[in-house]
Amino acid sequence: MEYRQLGHTGLQLSVLGYGSWITFKGQVDDKAAGDMMQIAYDNGVNFFDNAEVYARGESERIMGRVLRLKGWERSSYVLTSKAYFGWHHPNLPTQHGLARKHLREACDEALERLQTSYLDIFYCHRPDPTVPVEEIVWTMHQLFLAGKILYWGTSEWTASGIQAAITAAERYHLLRPVVEQPEYNLFRRFKVEEDYALLYDTYGLGLTTWSPLHSGMLTGKYNDGIPKGSRLDLPEFKGMMGMAYSEEKVGKARAFKAIADQAGYSMTDLALAWVIHNPHVTCAILGASKPEQLEQNLRALTIDLSPDLVEQIEKATRISDDK
16 A cells, blocks of 8 residues: 655655545445445554545445454544434534534534544635634634644635645644545546645645546446446436436546557556556545455556556547546
């Protein structure tokens, strides 16, 4: 396993992490979750990602039970959660968003569900234009002072939004965001490669990216339709179907398969290797639902991409709607 420093912090993350979105409860139970977390941990993965909204809190409960059962030293892994969407049904006005009340309560609830005394990283899962950025920054700083979080970050924020949070933190001498969690893959490149460019050198922004396989589109499994039981077939994924699947992407995936075949790799191996080839990516989060998928994903660590192969891949997979 390769480890990378998270921006300008002292935290070292495995370049491949493991996340629970969609899979925990939706596709796997406690035993399967434990089996895959064990495979990840045994292979050097030290980053485990979660959020309040995943399975309405059940994902965190499953991960918490697994971690208690495994008994791994808390110092040996990085545990995260995210707040914004809430988990109640229905969500009342004070049960979602980034207001101080919800951030504090969401953090406490995550700690309880994950059965831990602190989060290594706590993310603002989406921007919230209804809350002053100063309130968000102050709240995160207070959670840090209370020993409940070590670092905080954002997910799917714009560069200007992150900059505003950093500016507010510096103005009041508070803990600033150090990491962003965007989608990054061959079909989603704009934010990581263009929008955030100035933040890397200026502030040392770290990245823990999600959906490296674009919900399976880059594995080839959807090249001939949507298989029953696959992620895109799940009821809970229907709302995101339009963002993940298109005929243009199917065509690009087929072109990508031809390149992978010629290079002697699987599409999955090559797509993951391409993501972690970017030095700005601290950790790419895997979302495998089966042990054999996870074991295959980990093989990407052995692939060394040549400049010519990278150029071929990027030309073949560039899509028209990348923002």
